[in-house]
Amino acid sequence: GQNIDQPTEMTATEGAIVQINCTYQTSGFNGLFWYQQHAGEAPTFLSYNVLDGLEEKGRFSSFLSRSKGYSYLLLKELQMKDSASYLCAVRDGDQAGTALIFGKGTTLSVSS
């Protein structure tokens, strides 16, 4: 089966660092994506990992361990505007097409 798990909610304060974890079980694997979604808005692409290791992009970094079926998104120097839902999504390489399987998202609340 296919399963993606993320914590439902997290809280943090401005300027802090937060790590959002994601574990996945899919019959195949062909890449992991992180998206940010503000309430009522479209998801926006943050990062992509297909090989093990860390990808850094400004204040955001994403890590992947394929052997553990595990990824995390690291957000540094948190700002109030980072309050949003963060979606982990996996492309299942055993399935036809290139659709993504999404986790239910982690709602991050940043307070001052």
Add this chain to the structure above:
Amino acid sequence: DSGVTQTPKHLITATGQRVTLRCSPRSGDLSVYWYQQSLDQGLQFLIQYYNGEERAKGNILERFSAQQFPDLHSELNLSSLELGDSALYFCASSTGGNQPQHFGDGTRLSIL
């Protein structure tokens, strides 16, 4: 602005009715994906088209159908609507492969 255009933004209709949602992908993108997002289920993949042909199917009900036209725009048709079909319907597009998907602003469908 992702470059993906969805119309209409809001749709209110009654049970048993039929509606059509429209999506224009980003310029140059051949793949179009449709997703449904409800509060309890998160983002669920419905169907993918690539250059006019169906590429993959997800959890799409038989009452739902889609197509992609020669100009690459896509339509999602929902018929015999039920209360449980109330959700946000997103269209996304990509160039294919492992390129990130870019999402439109969604159509909010409310069934009364």
